Amino acid sequence: MIGAIYKRLEKDRRNQMTIKGPNLQRSDPKLSDRIIHPLFVRITHWINALAVFIMIMSGLKIYNASPIYPLQFPPDITLGGWLAGALAWHFAGMWLLAINGIAYLVYGVLSGHFWRSLIRFQPMAAYRNIRLELKRLILHGTGEYNPVQRVLYTAVIWIVILLVFSGLTMWKPVQFQSLAHFFGGYDQARKIHFFAMLGLALFTLIHVSIAMAVKGTIESMFTGRLAQKPPKKTGAPK
Amino acid sequence: MSAGNPKNPKISLRDFRPQISRIERRLFLKQGLSLGALTMLSGCTLKDDDAVDKLLWAMSRWNDRVQAAIFDPAKLARTYSEGDITEPFPFNAYYEQPMAPVIYGPDYQLELGGLISDKRPWRIERLRELPQTSQITQHICVEGWSAIGKWGGVAFKTFLERIGADTTAKYVGFKCADRYSTSIDMPSALHPQTLLTLDFPGQPGETKYGFPVKVRVPTKLGFKNPKYVTEIFVTNDNPGGYWENMGYNWFSGS
Numbered sequence: 001m002i003g004a005i006y007k008r009l010e011k012d013r014r015n016q017m018t019i020k021g022p023n024l025q026r027s028d029p030k031l032s033d034r035i036i037h038p039l040f041v042r043i044t045h046w047i048n049a050l051a052v053f054i055m056i057m058s059g060l061k062i063y064n065a066s067p068i069y070p071l072q073f074p075p076d077i078t079l080g081g082w083l084a085g086a087l088a089w090h091f092a093g094m095w096l097l098a099i100n101g102i103a104y105l106v107y108g109v110l111s112g113h114f115w116r117s118l119i120r121f122q123p124m125a126a127y128r129n130i131r132l133e134l135k136r137l138i139l140h141g142t143g144e145y146n147p148v149q150r151v152l153y154t155a156v157i158w159i160v161i162l163l164v165f166s167g168l169t170m171w172k173p174v175q176f177q178s179l180a181h182f183f184g185g186y187d188q189a190r191k192i193h194f195f196a197m198l199g200l201a202l203f204t205l206i207h208v209s210i211a212m213a214v215k216g217t218i219e220s221m222f223t224g225r226l227a228q229k230p231p232k233k234t235g236a237p238k
Numbered sequence: 239m240s241a242g243n244p245k246n247p248k249i250s251l252r253d254f255r256p257q258i259s260r261i262e263r264r265l266f267l268k269q270g271l272s273l274g275a276l277t278m279l280s281g282c283t284l285k286d287d288d289a290v291d292k293l294l295w296a297m298s299r300w301n302d303r304v305q306a307a308i309f310d311p312a313k314l315a316r317t318y319s320e321g322d323i324t325e326p327f328p329f330n331a332y333y334e335q336p337m338a339p340v341i342y343g344p345d346y347q348l349e350l351g352g353l354i355s356d357k358r359p360w361r362i363e364r365l366r367e368l369p370q371t372s373q374i375t376q377h378i379c380v381e382g383w384s385a386i387g388k389w390g391g392v393a394f395k396t397f398l399e400r401i402g403a404d405t406t407a408k409y410v411g412f413k414c415a416d417r418y419s420t421s422i423d424m425p426s427a428l429h430p431q432t433l434l435t436l437d438f439p440g441q442p443g444e445t446k447y448g449f450p451v452k453v454r455v456p457t458k459l460g461f462k463n464p465k466y467v468t469e470i471f472v473t474n475d476n477p478g479g480y481w482e483n484m485g486y487n488w489f490s491g492s
Binding site: 083085175187190 | 293294295297298301305308309310313314315316376378379380381382383384456457481484485486487491492
């Protein structure tokens with residue numbers, strides 16, 4: 001459903017909007033060579049995608065062993081077959097998630113990727129028209145994260161950090177007892193871990209829906225370059 | 239400009255649009271495939287001998303080593319007050335409660351084996367003569383639930399010293415009256431809160447929590463806390479255990 005709404009918005013944009021922005025002239029050969037997703041971000045993104053699927057699917061199986069709420073997850077969306085298998089997946093997947101995540105965070109800080117893509121907002125100010133600004137709020141495929149993307153991507157980074165630390169608390173409530181104290185004990189950490197997982201699952205749902213609805217976004221997450229589009233007669237700048 | 243004009247062979251991206259969309263479709267399929275592959279992996283459950291299961295076992299052994307390195311012998315599990323005790327304390331085993339063994343106290347003997355200098359078996363009265371202590375700690379099950387209980391008995395370290403156990407050995411193994419078995423690392427066995435338990439949560443006289451002897455290890459998950467213990471042995475070869483041999487992580491520290 002999110003995908004359908006998004007498709008309409010994108011169609012609307014293509015048909016009606018003419019933005020004189022530097023990033024929208026997709027047929028410009030120089031721009032088509034430009035790397036919009038750095039290789040490091042692409043690699044860590046897909047490793048992270050795999051790790052998140054392993055962690056969520058095995059986590060749901062672990063949850064089912066002793067549900068906190070009157071709610072069980074269907075076995076078809078779980079990983080590991082039984083509790084020991086799910087735990088083995090979860091405690092193997094955690095290394096993939098953590099090492100890849102730390103690499104991404106270090107890269108993000110040192111390369112300036114976080115500053116450029118998530119924090120700095122100046123390019124936005126270039127647009128005078130408030131209507132365009134609003135449209136731009138959800139504009140995809142320009143090689144720049146739009147404001148909603150910035151907020152969501154920043155939020156999901158913090159959600160994963162919360163998942164890692166609440167998870168460490170559940171894994172070692174005695175050895176990491178200052179962490180356990182911070183989260184209010186083992187049982188509390190378990191609830192926080194659960195709700196953070198729901199947040200991550202919701203993000204993934206929105207993220208994947210939009211990526212599938214907006215043509216070329218998945219492709220450019222592999223190639224790193226803007227997906228090539230023929231210039232539209234209705235919308236292309238002259 | 240267009241591909242249809244042979245005099246102007248300038249290449250336009252438009253000409254390759256069909257090919258590009260084919261590539262896009264292929265990428266999309268590829269992703270679908272990798273998701274499909276992931277669901278195929280859900281068949282890997284530690285019960286087979288395929289490559290992924292071998293990797294999962296190897297990661298579990300790696301996690302044993304990491305947990306042993308993280309383990310701080312001086313760090314104590316949090317203790318609680320009498321008012322925090324969970325009542326009734328949940329029964330948990332690999333069988334249903336009516337199957338729990340009932341042991342007649344006066345006939346009971348705790349056997350000793352392996353790297354222990356004094357292997358004479360112990361009766362309950364003699365265990366009662368050793369210095370007694372008690373604790374109120376949180377029991378965390380591998381399934382995720384937890385309960386707070388009060389356990390009393392002999393500090394396990396005191397007992398190991400008393401029987402002349404080789405505390406430089408690596409493992410302490412347990413065999414139980416319900417044919418359960420488990421084993422722990424020596425540093426966890428020597429932890430000040432590890433307890434050779436003679437008093438259990440719940441009503442006195444109830445046997446379901448492990449009468450007459452349970453080993454309470456508050457720095458480990460519940461299944462590493464054997465009940466109805468009939469034999470304790472010290473060894474340098476990892477004895478594994480009932481659940482551990484099926485795929486649960488061996489160290490399972492808290």
